[in-house]
Amino acid sequence: MLPWAVGAAGAGAARGLLAAAALRHGARRAAGAKRTQRDRVVASALYRARGTPIDAGLLATQAVDAVEALDGHVARFVPARTAAAIAPMLVLAATACASWGAAAILAATLLPFIAAMVLAGGAAADESRRQFVALHRLSARFADRVRALPVVLAFRAEARETAAIGTAAQELATRTLRVLRVAFLSSAALEFFAALSVALVAVYCGFSLLGLLPFPAPERLDLGRAFFVLALAPEFYAPMRRLAAAYHDKQAAETAADMLIALPEPASAAPAPAPAPGPLVLRDVAIRYPDSDRAAVAGLFFHVAPGETIALLGPSGSGKTSILHLLLGLAPLSGGTIEVGGRPLVSLAGQAGWAGQHPLLIAGTIRENLLLARPDADEVAIRRAVALAGLVPMLARRPAGLDSRLDARGSGLSGGERRRIALARALLKPAPFLLLDEPTAHLDAEAEAALIATIAQAARHRTTVIATHSPALAAIATRIVRLGETA
Incomplete structure (x- = not known):
């Protein structure tokens, strides 16, 4: 047992190190993407073409919230999508080497899992878009009223404007709760399908070991192969569960990208002077x-x-x-x-x-x-x-x-x-x-x-x-x- 125990410990340590490296790499890529987009927002504001109006609230939303929404997409969703495309196929191939029946169950349960992800993603996209619209309204109103604060005070409109900002804030809170509700419901549905699929594999392995399968099976599992299949079954769905957890980040980033694409292109500066050839x-x-x-x-x-x-x-x-x-x-x-x-x-x-x-x-x-x-x-x-x-x-x-x-x-x-x-x-x-x-x-x-x-x-x-x-x-x-x- 000692070689197997050492191998398991080494594999666990390698997995932890690789996961930490993946997180650091994703964070660096996300920081670079956010820096690029934030520079673009600032350049669009500072070097906009003559006569182009500027919306302070929209600018604040783009420079802060929209750019920050890219973080989850680059740091979490993109690596999770790559892992979800590769890791399940490797696990399925390894499972098939031990049990064709268990591999067939995993492959068959993959389709409803993907369908649930697509439906949940569509609902999350709609709610996320509405949340960004509400956030833009609140930012625009707040920035405009701060700029016009002397006028608001001069006309004693503090109470009216406070109530209007409160209404916008409440609308944003309502939209945010709806986004969270959709995210929680979709996560629960995906967890249910994942748990059900693992349970089907466990039932198949148990009945196969006992010889009680209600249908003729082309294989008869022993304890080693059954244990191997049961250990791999959760790993088959783990990358897709991480992808599902990060799917909301994708929808938020797509909504933010729509806002960033709408930025007017910054006016290019005059060519920089060539350096002097010498003193x-x-x-x-x-x-x-x-x-x-x-x-x-x-x-x-x-x-x-x-x-x-x-x-x-x-x-x-x-x-x-x-x-x-x-x-x-x-x-x-x-x-x-x-x-x-x-x-x-x-x-x-x-x-x-x-x-x-x-x-x-x-x-x-x-x-x-x-x-x-x-x-x-x-x-x-x-x-x-x-x-x-x-x-x-x-x-x-x-x-x-x-x-x-x-x-x-x-x-x-x-x-x-x-x-x-x-x-x-x-x-x-x-x-x-x-x-x-x-x-x-x-x-x-x-x-x-x-x-x-x-x-x-x-x-x-x-x-x-x-x-x-x-x-x-x-x-x-x-x-x-x-x-x-x-x-």
Whole structure:
């Protein structure tokens, strides 16, 4: 008996370890699925297309309850379904090796068991769908009333709204109890069929051992084979019972999936800027214009790491704009060297987004002015650049929006609006470098603060050089280069 006892103990330990590993694997897969869907819900809310309404209650239901409903499906139902498809066939084959009669009983009782699962699943699906609808109504009403709480208090509607929320909560409780009732009834029915099937196998084995079967049997069981068959009979139904227990998770997940499929697709962001090929290095740079008797810039040294933001700070005439023009190939290099990634630089014109202190506007629409930076930009990319540059309030005041027409002087635009158009144009171009010349000049404090926040966000992941007089704007830089001093 010792080898059999050791084998049974080893099999039990292996079964426990495999069950624990299956649970951990299912939990990891469920966590990954929930993270993916929750990211999708958040992206759909944050990057929805312009003019798309958002339902706060629906969003709360989708982000929390609908996503959590996927947990049981991925962690429990899917593994149980795989086990229910494989394990019973293995048990049936092993039983047939010991007793064809017992195997026939197990196979025959499988059909009513499956039929009971299908009927119970259909009823559970209907009740689960109604429960999610009730949950959505409660979430929507509660979120809306919390947002409008000052209005509710102003009109002394607390009692009425409390009663309405209570009614919605009671409806949800009623729906939840119905779901639980269906789940309990279906579990009871399935347990009954499983117990009945095991009892039939036990009766067959007992009567076969005693030789009292009321019909001629093609086999005569001995005690060893009868015990083996009785030990395996519960294992034949165990995977399907676990599947039945997890079937409600499947129905809840299908209802949740219907809600998640209805999410509007998030608007895609503009392409991320390509990484800079390497550091930007200026060594002993001098700039002298042909018609000038002295250099605009002389002996300039500085180094800009990829992704770094540098602020050029200095008084008027110190050469800040000349340095940016030099990087764009618009000013002569009279001495020294400029390198990017260890290679000599001729111009950053094709690799940089540019916004000057006197933004160039062409006669045409605002959209056409933006598309100068990236003619192939789609509507989503344009809208995102407009939002990042803070142009939405200005466009909202114009009936034609992006299709509002401008003359070459930008008549009807304030200085801040011209600069924001130039900044949006620079952001629309997915370039690794961003060059800004006095982007906040002549703005009031409030407009400057708003534009600085926009520039700080735009400079992320780009190598940025900003020429400015503003200490507030220079404060967002990782390093400040004061012209006239050693950089």
